[in-house]
Amino acid sequence: MTNREVLRIAMEQSAIDINCKADDFLRTEHVIVESKIGPDARKYYHEPVALDLVSYGNNIVASVKDEYREIAEEYIHKYEFYHCFETPNMYWLNERLAPFGQKVCFMAEYYLPDLNRMKPLPCSYPLRILTQKDFTDLYRPEWSNALVEGRKEFDVLGVGAYDGEKLIGLAGCSADCDMMWQIGIDVLPEYRNKGIASALTSRLALEVLERGKVPFYCTAWSNIPSVRNGIKSGFLPAWAQMTVKPVDFIEEMNR
Known part of the structure; x- marks a missing residue:
């Protein structure tokens, strides 16, 4: 692609x-x-x-x-x-x-992803690929950007960052349409500003691309941390x- x-x-x-x-x-x-x-x-x-x-x-x-x-x-x-x-x-x-x-x-x-810039970014915590069956107990407020409780059936893929067995960051994607999957990201407050969000976002985007789908990312203009994360992860404004x-x-x- x-x-x-x-x-x-x-x-x-x-x-x-x-x-x-x-x-x-x-x-x-x-x-x-x-x-x-x-x-x-x-x-x-x-x-x-x-x-x-x-x-x-x-x-x-x-x-x-x-x-x-x-x-x-x-x-x-x-x-x-x-x-x-x-x-x-x-x-x-x-x-x-x-x-x-x-x-x-x-x-x-x-x-949308800039395929010339997108690459796996380092993380000081281990990452795990998650699928729909792993989300069952994760529909909680702290993961409300990564997963959408009202549309669980569309949450198809994720990447989690772990401190031991504790989930500290989660990027999830929703199969919002046939060819495009939307990425959302959450990191626990005490673990922010450590590069976890961009590591999760970039890894999930690459996983989506490997499955033949286009990852996309959405944010409000005023959500500066989210904008920075998207750009750092290899995304650029598209529309x-x-x-x-x-x-x-x-x-x-x-x-």
């Missing part, structure tokens, strides 16, 4: 997720399509979604419900495309969606995404 192939796989999956064509992400002009979540979309994609904005760094592809199309079209043509994913421009969008009971909900940056959902959904998440 090459970096070009990895990027193409990611674009093809994003196209499935938001009902567009993979080549739409390569165009210089913005693209607007009808919002629809296909049966092969990532497992965590759920309706209702009023608007999804996705950019691989060339333009914006907006997947939008018909009733918000005019707002979305004006928004993505009003501002520089990369400013559409941040404040203060985002407030413009929120104000116009508010009468419809919609607001910006999710904002994230996604990373940004912003999702608009009903206000009731957002308020429920904030409780």
Whole structure:
């Protein structure tokens, strides 16, 4: 697999997720399509979604419900495309969606492996490859980034770091779609800043690649430790995404 192939796989999956064509992400002009979540979309994609904005760094592809199309079209043509994913421009969008009971909900940056940089990183603690059967007793708060209790059936592979028999760090990946597995990472607080996170992340990413899948990594822009870990582990930013959902959904998440 090459970096070009990895990027193409990611674009093809994003196209499935938001009902567009993979080549739409390569165009210089913005693209607007009808919002629809296909049966092969990532497992965590759920309706209702009023608007999804996705950019691989060339333009914006907006997947939008018909009733918000005019707002979305004006928004993505009003501002520089990369400013559409941040404040203060985002407030413009929120104000116009508010009468419809919609607001910006999710904002994230996604990373893909740079195959020219990715390599196993050293760890001062032994690492073990884990499979689904090993996760049974690990659905606890300290491993909530590596494993997702509500979607246990998709947690397919992991790497653990051990101090004796004590699990001190865990990278897990979820088979979120056919060709792409998402990596999450947790390290116990007293063991952080020792290179454990990057050792686990890089090792798991390589294990995923060996299985013919593309590992990907997601973080909030403001989660600096997570961003640093992704870059150190051999990942680079690939695309940004912003999702608009009903206000009731957002308020429920904030409780």
